[in-house]
Amino acid sequence: MSETTVPGTTTAGAPDEFGGIPTRLMVMGMAKRDGSIATADLVPVMEACGLSTDQVRSCLRRLVNEGLFTRDGEGREAIYKATEAGLAVLRSNSDRTVLAYAQDAAGRGWDRQWRIVAFAIPESMRSARDTFRDRLLSLGAASVHNGLYVSPHRWEAEVAAEMSRLEIAQYVTTATTDDLEVGGITNARELAAALWPLDDIADRYREFIDMYHDVPANLSDMRRRGEKIAEHDFLPGALHIAIRFMRCFELDPLLPPELLPKAWPGREARDIMARCRRIGLLAREDKGGPAMFQVYDEAISALP
Known part of the structure; x- marks a missing residue:
């Protein structure tokens, strides 16, 4: 996809208004099906995209520090392997892609049920609370108010798995309803536009x-x-x-x-x-x- 076919790209490959390539997107985009990233595969990509070795190394360090990947080996021989948390992120991206295109093909996808999650996770477990909230948002949730989230998606299995992984089940309440009212709004399309x-x-x-x-x-x-x-x-x-x-x-x-x-x-x-x-x-x-x-x-x- 050259400059003549893909507009808006500078000669260095960086999008004009972004002022640079989001390194994390590039690195995560190199993950294979098993969740591994080979440093040797990153080298030609970062060079073609105008990224420095320091930028990529810094990104890989952050991914390891966040508990998403582990490193096996050194230098260009290193292989980064996704942890359970890293695989969950990669699966989430893949699952979202499949959901989007499947709904596009079917032209429908709702069973007319709203899924609700409420939680009151203590401050001492802030990291787990933030991770759980981010996972709900990645699953398509909207925040109704602090600690209360709603979604039209069939997310029961994913929510239960995340609750178990984070060991927070005792602080979480879930429910399903076909009768949702928020701020006086009950019409489903109007609720979606508001939320x-x-x-x-x-x-x-x-x-x-x-x-x-x-x-x-x-x-x-x-x-x-x-x-x-x-x-x-x-x-x-x-x-x-x-x-x-x-x-x-x-x-x-x-x-x-x-x-x-x-x-x-x-x-x-x-x-x-x-x-x-x-x-x-x-x-x-x-x-x-x-x-x-x-x-x-x-x-x-x-x-x-």
Whole structure:
């Protein structure tokens, strides 16, 4: 994905308005299905994307310090292996991708039940409390007020697993209802609009669509002409579009279509992203190059 096909990328591969590449996104994007990251695989990617060795090392240290990865080996021979917590983060990203595209394909996905989680975790367990809250948000929850979260997703198994892992079950209450009222609002679509920042998310998706709408066709034209994308263009281009996409996707609670405004742009944006990835990989010159965002590609390839 060169500068001629992917707009908004500088010659160093860094998105203009971001002032640099989010190192964590690049590093986590190099994780394989088993959760391992090979330092040797990171080197060509960081060089193509204009990242320094110090930036990548610092990011890897943080991932280890946060308990997400362990390190085996030294230097370029080092392998970073995801811990249980790290695998949970990677699985969450994969599960969100599958959920999003599955709902897009089905055009529906809600059983008309609201899931509620309330907790009062003591200050002495602040780290567990923050981790649990972040996990709920990653599962698409909205905060009703302090310690009370709601979601339309079937998240019982994931919530129970996180409660068990963090050993906080005694401080958590869960419930399911088809009769939810918040601030006097009972209509499901109106509740969704009140609880989640849907207008902001939609605006971000539209920006992504405006920037990348023509890219799949441009990539297809390249393939028909027999042109290939060199690694020094493919790697930063693939990272750049991922950065743009994640600015939308990370904020998106992935509400079922029944709760979204009409003409929701998320589906179109995800379709563009998937086609850019699929056609871009086919046009890539070095098919054996580093497998960036392999987990994402495997998730969407498994969908009907």
